[in-house]
Amino acid sequence: MKRKEINVCVLRVGGTNCDAETKRSLQELGVNAEVVHVNKIVKQKNLLNYDALIFPGGFSYGDYVRAGAIWAKWIIAKLGEELKTFVREERPILGICNGFQVLVEAGLLPGFEGISIYPEAALATNFPIGYNCRWIHIKNENNGKCIFTRKISRGKVLRMPIAHSEGRFIFAKDKEEEYLKKLYENDQLVFRYCDANGEYAEGKYPINPNGSFHDIAGICNSSGTVFGLMPHPERAFYWWQQPDWTRRKRMHQYGDGKLIFESLIDYLTKKF
């Protein structure tokens, strides 16, 4: 499949944001990207016309009940079969920030054995409590399963912004060890919070900005085609989106976020 033949759907509902940045990032790389309201997809039943699906960040449905919960349950009720097909056919699904919360609440992540009926993880209130909106560092832990990080070498430290209040990735207390082992065994662990030198946060604030279990910032499903992360790659795409661009003499043309989208497009061009 050539780049210009690729169609990516960036979903939108009340309260989503960064959909425009996500679309622009994809278009910059030469693929077709469309921001579509989810009601339109339900009405036209055309989700399967797209090659990849992105749940952007934001505060869908006001984050009522729990962050991402309403959109997750709604989309499973309305588009559950199409989503199953999407996952089965290994078409990529990306969840950024609120999108990650949606994928976890919908049972697509961690997705040890396909889509689970009930969530197997949660993105709980930050510890320490509060909305964190700043740049952080994450390290790529994946060995190649996750199709969204194949352009990033293992162990590479990336810089991206976060903006959330509910980003503390957790498992049920009695499942922590079992599920962490599964993440490693299946190569589903993707990003962990670290400092600029790549030292893990080990749970310590502010390097781990939300108290996430095992410093987890992003995971993929067991086939590597569904991926969710709390940081925003679309806000770290161009050099001028980075916080220190006025202070630096030379900068790369793009930020680290581009690697995520490049990896996605590389997968699509080779696979389909």
Next chain:
Amino acid sequence: MKYHLRIEVCLKPGHSDPEGETTAHLLKELGYKVEKVNVSKVYTVVLNAESREEAKVKAEEMCKRLLANPTKDHYVITVDEK
């Protein structure tokens, strides 16, 4: 028949409660001898059902499908006929 459900969703033991801890901290600052605060969410639902049992079953379903995340939440349901 109309049933009034009260569904309380709270954190399972062992999970940290940043909202509760922050609230406890401020209550202490205000001079109260507070040891601990836990925050929970209460939904009051008016439901049409054939029987009290059916209302309870439906409330359980609501919790499992939307109101609680079994990773961290548990819930307490009370059903009232009014």
